[in-house]
Amino acid sequence: MSSDVRFTDFKSDKQPTWCPGCGDFGTMNGMMKALANTGNDPDNTFVVAGIGCSGKIGTYMHSYALHGVHGRALPVGTGVKMARPDIEVMVAGGDGDGYSIGAGHFVHAVRRNVDMTYVVMDNRIYGLTKGQASPTSRSDFETSTTPEGPKQPPVNPLALALASGASFIAQSFSSDAMRHAEIVEKAIEHDGFGFVNVFSPCVTFNDVDTYDYFRDSLVDLEEEGHDPTDYEAAKEVILDSDKEYQGVLYQDENSVPYHEQHGVTEDMSEIPDGAPEDAMDLVREFY
Numbered sequence: 001m002s003s004d005v006r007f008t009d010f011k012s013d014k015q016p017t018w019c020p021g022c023g024d025f026g027t028m029n030g031m032m033k034a035l036a037n038t039g040n041d042p043d044n045t046f047v048v049a050g051i052g053c054s055g056k057i058g059t060y061m062h063s064y065a066l067h068g069v070h071g072r073a074l075p076v077g078t079g080v081k082m083a084r085p086d087i088e089v090m091v092a093g094g095d096g097d098g099y100s101i102g103a104g105h106f107v108h109a110v111r112r113n114v115d116m117t118y119v120v121m122d123n124r125i126y127g128l129t130k131g132q133a134s135p136t137s138r139s140d141f142e143t144s145t146t147p148e149g150p151k152q153p154p155v156n157p158l159a160l161a162l163a164s165g166a167s168f169i170a171q172s173f174s175s176d177a178m179r180h181a182e183i184v185e186k187a188i189e190h191d192g193f194g195f196v197n198v199f200s201p202c203v204t205f206n207d208v209d210t211y212d213y214f215r216d217s218l219v220d221l222e223e224e225g226h227d228p229t230d231y232e233a234a235k236e237v238i239l240d241s242d243k244e245y246q247g248v249l250y251q252d253e254n255s256v257p258y259h260e261q262h263g264v265t266e267d268m269s270e271i272p273d274g275a276p277e278d279a280m281d282l283v284r285e286f287y
Ligand SMILES: Cc1ncc(C[n+]2csc(CCOP(=O)(O)OP(=O)(O)O)c2C)c(N)n1
Pocket: 051, 052, 053, 054, 055, 070, 093, 094, 095, 096, 097, 098, 121, 123, 125, 126, 127, 128, 129, 134
């Protein structure tokens, strides 16, 4: 890893097609800053993205990347990390990708504690498919598929993570640039699954969870003196549905990542002795 990497080194030459003002711009900038600040560079970074407006991020970032199947980014990220524990793996996607079709994978990636960072660009709507309700939409949020609102309480992704045995749970706001980058940085540095739910407003389809709403309502846990290593205190803020929090809500200081628990330390790109030749030809082609 080189120490003189700038965050712009993580920008690809593709122009984002996100709507002007989309929260995903800020979310991505913060991720790039956090990667550079933690001493990573595009040559040791692998971004796995879901499907959605958010999922386009792998194209706009300069790194190894895979833009996969809707809801399946986490198992792909897990595979990359198991094959190459030396590589920095960052998985990103939307709230639909992660908490709807990918919810099962979320639970298992969390409980396995694979050493990667998972950034959910939470705009509380399906953006790419033009504004249907998502798992984090408010119960009275009127959309094309829910003209009277979903009439169900939204998923609390932080509580889902905690209940699944998460070792790091954080939340940030894409527009609070410095703080967002700092929070993602902490997730990268965490030994284990670093989960960050990012409020990343959709300016085209969500007129409720707006920049102004988050600016007015966000409570920063650092200013409140919150201790993320105190499990009971973390539980209290995570289950508090009256407030929107920003910061690290929970961190297990004794977290041991999956590959260390299971002794996966070899560079698996080396072809193991005795492996069938035809299968290995495919592997050689890939690398
Ligand atoms: C298997 C499958 N089911 C459904 C879709 C259609 N689809 C594409 S993106 C998406 C949801 C997008 O919402 P979200 O994940 O929150 O991302 P955003 O666009 O808001 O960033 C859906 C339902 C698909 N591509 N593949």
